[in-house]
Amino acid sequence: MPELPEVETIAALLRTGGPDQQSICGSQVQQAQVLWARTLANMRPRAFCARIAGQTVENVARRGKFVVIPLSQDTLLIHLRMSGDLRVEAALDADGQPRQPEKHDRLLIDFMGGQRLAFNDMRKFGRAWLTADTREVLDRLGPEPLDEALNAERFHGMLNAHNRQLKPLLMDQRFLAGLGNIYTDEALHGARLHPLLGSGQLSLDEAGRLLAAIRAVLNEGIRRNGASIDWVYRGGDFQNYFRVYGRAGQPCLTCGTPITRLVVGQRGTHICPRCQAHG
DNA sequence: CACGTCACCTGCGTGC
């Protein structure tokens, strides 16, 4: 799934529009269709459709990996998990008939004025919440890695408050909001840190390096409109600039040593064994 | 508290 840069790209496209689509801001919901009930995290389909109808989209933002869509009464929160995607299209086809859902569409929101927001999610892991109080969903998230209020000293303190394997800690959304498997591997390589290092052992210098590397990969991901892999989210090209992720056996772009793959916390993990020597 | 395992889902690539 989309990690922070992909979610940011998707949210920005919905908020400001793009070459082939308009912004959804200011649009009023005409009706919704729920094609897979479990996509709704906190409501049943009938209640969701009744409650969202008539509300107007005020903005589209992001918090961690959540797409945050404030409406006139409630807020729609969407988490894309592994395979989710959001697209905007015309609600009616060329003949004026309601457009048929695409394969794996789970939720459709039609607006007055003829636009449709479609939540497509092959693996059905994605979730949507409609709530008047976003805190009940977002409260558990850690800080935003790109928030300037976070600095090396604070980050060092956060890391040292635990003694956990570095990679699973970075991917824990309660610790820091937005990193997933790809950007974590890329950031650890950028910081020359092994994913299994104990977070409690990092020095201030290492914490500062790690925070800078996290921001560098996230900012580059955003600048390139995210990564597009296989059938999941298309649009960005950051996948062409990975330095370790998916490159097992290929030379490290820094030192030439073959990249190796290991498993950390059940997730495929890619490192340069020379640049990221353990201990 | 930290870590491992499994569950939730569908689809693709690989090897027999």
Add this chain to the structure above:
DNA sequence: TGCACGCAGGTGACGT
């Protein structure tokens, strides 16, 4: 060709 298996950008519930 068929089929089993491993793998996939995430998260949460358990058990140890």
